[in-house]
Amino acid sequence: PKQRTLAVIKPDTMEEHRENILEEIRGGGFSVTQLKETVLSRQMAEEFYKELREKPFFSQLVEFMCRGPCTILVLTKENAVEEWRSMMGPTDPNHAKATSPSSLRARFGSDILHNAVHGASSEQQADEKIHFIFGDIGSDAKLTSD
Ligand code: CMP
Numbered sequence: 001p002k003q004r005t006l007a008v009i010k011p012d013t014m015e016e017h018r019e020n021i022l023e024e025i026r027g028g029g030f031s032v033t034q035l036k037e038t039v040l041s042r043q044m045a046e047e048f049y050k051e052l053r054e055k056p057f058f059s060q061l062v063e064f065m066c067r068g069p070c071t072i073l074v075l076t077k078e079n080a081v082e083e084w085r086s087m088m089g090p091t092d093p094n095h096a097k098a099t100s101p102s103s104l105r106a107r108f109g110s111d112i113l114h115n116a117v118h119g120a121s122s123e124q125q126a127d128e129k130i131h132f133i134f135g136d137i138g139s140d141a142k143l144t145s146d
Pocket residue numbers: 052057061091112113114115117118119
């Protein structure tokens with residue numbers, strides 16, 4: 001069965017690599033069922049990453065995610081959550097360069113904070129974040145994606 005995930009093209013890659021990344025996504029067999037380009041408010045970014053509130057890098061992360069436009073996507077494919085995580089590669093681009101050089105983070109990320117792309121870590125988290133970003137439109141996509 002098809003699954004949905006939430007993906008984000010982060011502000012560090014928007015200007016130079018947005019088109020490349022969208023091409024890879026489509027080439028990887030994902031359907032883009034929702035797409036929104038937006039500058040996140042501080043409040044939205046804090047809510048989006050609320051699970052990381054206690055981390056020492058939280059304020060840097062929020063600052064970074066608000067500094068310019070992001071592209072936020074709902075991707076649909078079989079096993080989409082895992083497939084997208086594998087296409088992204090490990091969180092730290094330096095680690096990614098060593099272990100999965102063809103991954104998006106290896107190719108487009110700069111450091112562990114400025115790591116090019118985000119993906120939900122579970123199906124449940126994907127559903128929650130899709131609803132947070134896309135509201136009821138996101139839920140409609142679920143009905144029409146199977
Ligand atoms: P992401 O997959 O969006 O999930 C949380 C983000 O926090 C992560 O990608 C990075 O942008 C950032 N991050 C994770 N670990 C660190 C760290 N140790 N130092 C700075 N930023 C981090």
